[in-house]
Amino acid sequence: MMENRSDKKIIEITGVTKRFGSFVAVCDLNLDLYQGEFFSLLGPSGCGKTTALRIIAGFQDPDKGEIVIDGKSMRDVSANKRPTNMVFQSYAIFPHLNVGNNVAFGLRKSGISRSEIDDRVSEALEMVELDGLEKRSAEELSGGQRQRVALARALVLRPKVLLLDEPLSALDKKLRETMQLELRRLQRSIGITFVMVTHDQYEAMTMSDRIGVMFDGKLEQIDRPEDLYARPCSKDVASFIGGMNFLPASLKEESGNVLDISTPGFGDMRIEINSNVSKHGPKLLTGIRPEQLEISAKKPSDYDAMAQGKVVDVAFYGESIHxxxxxxxxxxxxxxxxxxxxxxxxxxxxxxVWLGVQNASVIDLGEIPDNMKD
Amino acid sequence: MAIQLKSEASKGMALSAPATLYVGLLVAVPLGILIVYSFWTQSYVDIDRTLTWANYIEAFQDPLVRHLIVRTIIIAGLVTIATVVLAYPIAYFIAFRTKKQTLWLLLITIPFWSSYLLRVFSWKLILGFNGVLNSALMTIGIINEPLTFLLYNEIAVVLTLAHAWAPFAILPIYVSLQKIDRSLHEAATDLGCNMYQAFIRVTLPLTVPGIIAASLIIFIPTVGDYVTPALVGGSEGKMIANLIQVQFGAANNWPMGATLSLLSMLSVGFVAMLAVFTMNTAGRRIR
Structure with a gap:
């Protein structure tokens, strides 16, 4: 994937913690975001990702920690003064204003002339392919158009960072897929840092330069989508992103960056150490992606490990069969x-049937988690 | 399909029939009678049934009628403004600043548990010459003799009615505030507004329908009110309804009473429409 981010840090988040009563929504969040990157915070609902986004936007104050945007501490900067703008999950289009006035909302303050406002509004609407719809009333807009208006309204202010809270979740599947690519293209062309919150792993993977995976208020792993898929740091991350078969294994020998292991079913294998995993023990967890396995009626010859079994169920997905x-x-x-x-x-x-797998396809997920021990 | 539609329509008719009958008998028919009466004239104890504009001409020529209608509209306008201005913060508090909304709404209706007349009388007790307010101010030594401008004037009417109508203003404004998506306020903040600007540019225009509803609910019955002006208004606080009451009562001139009623209805309708139009336009001009 072509990267368009620079090395300049645009947001530095250090030690941010937020509690609601006894519930810890965000726990010691540390994250640096770079100029021009598309970053996604991915996690199940209730994992604290939206709270994290709202803390960046200034809608919520962290209990601990600090946020620096473009070199300036945001400690005493209220939401309306921050160089960030947000696309809300509900889009929050002002119902009493038409499209043009919605987009112009943030521009209408002293110091900007009427003609400049008009120019910037039509430029922003052109960017989201809604040119000429200034006079359309907010109530007449479709879901996709509302989303574009919300985008134009935020981007017209030329923020340093655009925050997107589940921006596509209100759209139907087909439109969502189109908008994924379109948002990505828009982000590349204007070069503004996008921070998106989503619970949809596919959305995060197709759109992002980097993804941060959150569970229970903690950032588990920050990586490029392909690295996240190939080398997840834990069972949680591995099962949240893509499908994964988990195989417990016992460690026979560790030498250099390879592990000799023994698994039930597939027998002995030699796999590479996953650099994202911190702990190894005598009992290991390994994972194999479903598409990395070969299935055949006869015993295959050219695989590192094989196992014989019985088909217990079949699921038809159209483009693939499970x-x-x-x-x-x-x-x-x-x-x-x-x-x-x-x-x-x-x-x-x-x-x-026979199943075959290559050693390189088996992912080391470190010491077996407590809840999987016998 | 057609049969079903027909039965749908008849079902609708059946459902609305009681209300239609009610409105027809108790609103349209009396109104018709009122209109007819206004074109008759009173000659001593009899009613002259020739149709004539005489009452209207007399009413227009009488400076007292003109004066009373203008004063009525001014008082009703003041009552409306005072009530809405006082009710808005309360409605805002209930909608956004408290979690015990049901409790607060219940508390607001408590004055209704006592009679309207009692509430008007209680203001008389508060504002009167030897009333609560004067006694209190004299006891703590702020004044030496009772204030006389408190009762028997327009101020007393406005004060009494603003209190009496408060729940009627709070409820529609509360409903319109309640309907506002919270994220709109956040969006306004995100786009650079401080709290005050977000209120003026987003919250206020979105509650215009509630404000209009509240205003009409207060303005129209205030114009027709004659109990409050009679009890606390004195001669300065008399309103058109008091004159109408006199026509139907002591003066025994029903045709003139009918004419004055219709004139006050027309002027109320005109002023109310003008106010609705102005508020709507103002709401739309806020960007």
Whole structure:
């Protein structure tokens, strides 16, 4: 992926903590964001990502910690004075104003001439492909148009950082996919840092330069989408991003950056150490992405590890087919995703099949979490 | 499909029939009678049933009628403004600043648990020559003799009615505030407004419908009120309804009473429409 971020830090968040009563919404958040990058805060609902965004915007004060935007501490800077603008989840389009006046809202203050306001409004509307709709009333807008107005209204003020709170969640699937690419293109062309909050892993992966994954108020991992997918730092992150088969393993030997392990089902394997994982022990957790597994009727010859099992279920997804294969010694069936090349479902429930996997596809997820120990 | 539509329509008719009948019998018919009466004339104890503009001409020529209508509209306008201005902060508090909204709404209706007349009388007790306010001020030594400008004038009427109507203003304004999406206020802040600017540019224009509803609910009955002016208004605080009452009562001139009623209805309608138009335009001009 082409990157358009620079090395200049635009937001520095250090030690930010926010409590609501006894509930810790954000816990010791440390994060640097760079000029021109598209950053996503990803996590399940209630993980604190929206609170984090609202703290950056100034709608909420952190209990501890500091936020610096473009070199200036935001400690005593209220929301209306910050160089950030926000696209709200509900879009918050002013219902009593038409499109033009919605976009001009932030510009209408002393010092900006009427003609300059008009120019900037039409320029902003052009940017979101709503040119000429200045006079349209807010009530006549479709969901997609509302979102564009919200974007134009924020971008017309030329913020240092644009904050987006679940900007696409109110749109239907098709429009959402179009807008994902469009938002990305817009962000690249104007070069403003975007910080987006989302619970949708695909949205985060397709749009972002970097993703921060949050659970229970803590930032678990910050990485590029492809690294997050290939080297998740924990079981939580691994299962939140993409599908993952988890295999407990026992460590036989650790040498250099490789681990010799033994797994139920697939037997002995030699895998690479995941640099994002902090702790290794005699009991390990490993993961295999469903699309990295090969399924065949006969025993394959060119794979590092193989296992025989029985198909327990089949799910048809259109572009791919998922086979769920039960292996001896493993409780959960293994999911195998096969691209739907020839419009055929080759295996039925009850079929005996072979699974093959290469060592390089097996992800080291570190010491087995407590809740998975026997 | 057509049959179903027909039955839908008849169902609708059946549902609205009681209300239609009620309004027809108790509003339209009396109003018709009132209009007819206004074109008749009183000759001593009989009513002359020839249709004539005589009452209207007399009413227009009488400076007292003109004076009373203008004064009525001014007093009603003042009552409306005072009530809305006092009610808005309370409605705002209930809508945004408290979690015990039901309790507060209940508290606001408490004055209604006693009679309207009692409430007017209680203001008489508060504002009177030997009333609560004068006694209190004299006891703490701020004044030496009772203030006389408190009672029996327009101020007393405005004060009494503003108190009596308060819940009627608070409720519609509260409802319109309650409907405002909280994120709109945050959006205004995000776009550079301080609290005051966000209120003027977003909250206030969005509550214009509530303000208009409250104003009409207060303005119209105030014009027709004759109890409060009679009890606390003195001669300065008399309003058109008091004159109408006299026509139907002591003066025994029903046709003139009907004419004055219609004239006051027309002027109220005109002023109310003008006010609604002005408020709507003002609300739309705020950007």
């Amino acid at each position: 086979y769920f294969v039960g292996l001896d010694g493993i409780d959960e069936p293994i999911t195998v995703a096969v691209p739907n090349y020839f419009h055929t479902m080759d295996y039925q429930r009850g079929d005996t």
